[in-house]
Amino acid sequence: MSRDFQLPGRSPVIACEGMAATSHPLATLAAVDMLRAGGTAADAAIAAVATLCVVEPAMTGIGGDCYSLVSKPGKPVWGYNGSGRAGRKASFETLRAQGMSEIGASIHAVTVPGALDAWEAVLKDHGRFGLDRALQSAIKNAENGFPVAARVAWDWKRNEAKLRNDAGASKHYLFNGQAPTEGDVVRFPALAQTLKTLAARGARAFYEGELADDMARTLAAKGSFIDAQDFANHRGDIVTPISTNYKGLDLVEIPPNGQGLVALVMLNILENFDVAALDPFGAPRFHLLLETARLAYAVRDTHIADEAHMRTPIVDLLDKSFAKKLAGLIDMNKRVQLPKAPAPRSDTVYLSVVDRDRTAVSFINSLYSGFGLGVCTEQSGIMLTNRGACFTLEADHPNTFGPGKRPLHTIIPGMTMRDSRCDMSFGVMGGAYQPMGHVQIVNNMLDYGMDVQQSIDFPRFFFEGETTVIESGTPQAAIDGLIARGHTIAKADAPWGGAQAVRIDWGRGVLIGGSDARKDGLALGY
Numbered sequence: 001m002s003r004d005f006q007l008p009g010r011s012p013v014i015a016c017e018g019m020a021a022t023s024h025p026l027a028t029l030a031a032v033d034m035l036r037a038g039g040t041a042a043d044a045a046i047a048a049v050a051t052l053c054v055v056e057p058a059m060t061g062i063g064g065d066c067y068s069l070v071s072k073p074g075k076p077v078w079g080y081n082g083s084g085r086a087g088r089k090a091s092f093e094t095l096r097a098q099g100m101s102e103i104g105a106s107i108h109a110v111t112v113p114g115a116l117d118a119w120e121a122v123l124k125d126h127g128r129f130g131l132d133r134a135l136q137s138a139i140k141n142a143e144n145g146f147p148v149a150a151r152v153a154w155d156w157k158r159n160e161a162k163l164r165n166d167a168g169a170s171k172h173y174l175f176n177g178q179a180p181t182e183g184d185v186v187r188f189p190a191l192a193q194t195l196k197t198l199a200a201r202g203a204r205a206f207y208e209g210e211l212a213d214d215m216a217r218t219l220a221a222k223g224s225f226i227d228a229q230d231f232a233n234h235r236g237d238i239v240t241p242i243s244t245n246y247k248g249l250d251l252v253e254i255p256p257n258g259q260g261l262v263a264l265v266m267l268n269i270l271e272n273f274d275v276a277a278l279d280p281f282g283a284p285r286f287h288l289l290l291e292t293a294r295l296a297y298a299v300r301d302t303h304i305a306d307e308a309h310m311r312t313p314i315v316d317l318l319d320k321s322f323a324k325k326l327a328g329l330i331d332m333n334k335r336v337q338l339p340k341a342p343a344p345r346s347d348t349v350y351l352s353v354v355d356r357d358r359t360a361v362s363f364i365n366s367l368y369s370g371f372g373l374g375v376c377t378e379q380s381g382i383m384l385t386n387r388g389a390c391f392t393l394e395a396d397h398p399n400t401f402g403p404g405k406r407p408l409h410t411i412i413p414g415m416t417m418r419d420s421r422c423d424m425s426f427g428v429m430g431g432a433y434q435p436m437g438h439v440q441i442v443n444n445m446l447d448y449g450m451d452v453q454q455s456i457d458f459p460r461f462f463f464e465g466e467t468t469v470i471e472s473g474t475p476q477a478a479i480d481g482l483i484a485r486g487h488t489i490a491k492a493d494a495p496w497g498g499a500q501a502v503r504i505d506w507g508r509g510v511l512i513g514g515s516d517a518r519k520d521g522l523a524l525g526y
Helices: 025-036 041-055 092-097 115-126 136-144 150-158 160-164 167-173 189-201 210-220 228-233 260-270 283-303 320-327 431-446 452-457 476-484
Strands: 013-015 019-022 065-071 078-082 237-239 242-246 249-253 349-354 360-366 414-418 421-428 461-464 467-470 488-491 499-505 510-515 522-525
Touching (some): 013 522, 025 041, 025 349, 065 115, 115 360, 136 189, 189 210, 249 260, 283 476, 349 421, 421 431, 499 522
Antiparallel strands (some): 065 360, 078 237, 414 421
C-alpha cells in the first residue's frame, strides 16, 4: 500500500549497515552507537534495553524479566527464556488458607527477576563485548540525568498513587512527592550505583551478595516466600523456539511459559479463511480477528503454564487439524458463544536490532504492570516485577502458584523467517494483547501488502472480557459493523501497546525499520 504524503505519518527507515528500533530515542541511539563501535546486534540490544530500564521506568526495569530470539544466517533461531520463578517455599495452600482467591497486588506477585541473567547469557553467546560496556549508556543516563519524554511522563503520572504507597518507590521514583513532567531532567543515583556494581562484577552480583540481600530483605518485610537462596538459585534457559507456517512465512515464538503459542494458534485458525479478500479496514476482518483471538486465548488460559507443568503437549496445541476444528466454530455474521476451555483431545518494552552481518535480535523486557508491583528496594533502587499475578490459585490447573514455578507470561518477542533466513525481527508490547498484535502485523504485511510502518500504525482492537475495546483511529463503519454482529464496543483509555520492527530485504541488501507512534521511540539505521 502506497503512503499518502499529504497525511500525517512516518515513512519506514531504510539503511544498509545496521538498524535498531526501540520505544525511546535514547535507547535507539545507544544501540546504534554500539553497532557503529563494532558491537553485534546482541551488544546493541543489551545496551538499548539497559537504557530503557532507566529512561522508561514504568515500562521496564532490572527487577523484571525478558525473552530473546536471535537469528544468525545459516543457523537455527536461538531462544532464551529469561523469566523468573516463585520462591522454592511458595505455597498455593497457604495463600488459600489465608482467604486469598487470586495473587492480585499482593507481595506474592513478585517473582525472582530473570533479566540480568538473560542479558549476560545473550552477550556471552552472541555479543562481542561484555556487560560492563553494554551498561555504560544506562549508567550515564541514570547518573547524569535524562529528559522525561512525553509518553514516559504520561505513564509515570498514571502510576503516581502506586508509587506513593511504597517507601522505596516514592524515594527513588517520585520527586517532592510527584511524578516528573515532560521535559524534566531526572536522575537515579542509587540505580546508577547498582548498575556500576553490575558492570564491574557481572550478572551474578545481582543474584548473590548485597543486591540480592537488599531485595530479599525488602520482600521478607512484606511476607514474601522468596529469600536470598531463591536469588542465588536463579538461572534462565536456552530454549528451542516454536513456529507455524502461514502462507509461506514462518512465525517464530518462544515456547511456554510465554504466550507466543497463542499467536501461532491464531494463524493456524486464520489459515482456514481468505483473509486477503477482506477489506483490511472493514468489520468482517475485525470480527474474524476478534473471534479467532477469543478462541486462541481460551487455549492459552486452559493450557499454557511453566512448560514443565503443562499437561497438553505443545505439538498437540499447534496441530493444524485442531485449528481447523476451532475455525469451524466461527460465524462471520455474528459473535457467538465460544468454548471456554478448548482442547485438542475433546506496561513492557520491546526492541529489535539487526547488524551488518544480519544477526537479528528480537528482545522484550518487562516489569509487567506499570512500575511492576510498585515495590522498590530503598538501598539499591530496584523496582520489582509483579509477574506472579499471572499465576492462578485454582486448585487443579497447570498454572497454579507453586514452588519454583514460572507463571504464564505475556511478553513475547517475535520473528518471521522465510527460506531459513530472518525476514523480520519484531514485537508488540501491551500485556495480553501481544499475540493479537503479532498476528495483526503479519496479516497487514502478508495479506494486505502494508509496509512495516503502515502495519504498525494500523488501528488496534482487542477484547476485555465480553467487551470489544477499540482505539480512537478505528473507522466508524467498522465499529457499526461490529455492533451489528453482536459486539459490545468501548473506547480504549490507552493505546493497545506499541510495536517495533526491522525487516531484512536480502535481495536489495537493505534494512527497513518501523517504530510505533504510540510510544516516544524511533527506528534508526546507518
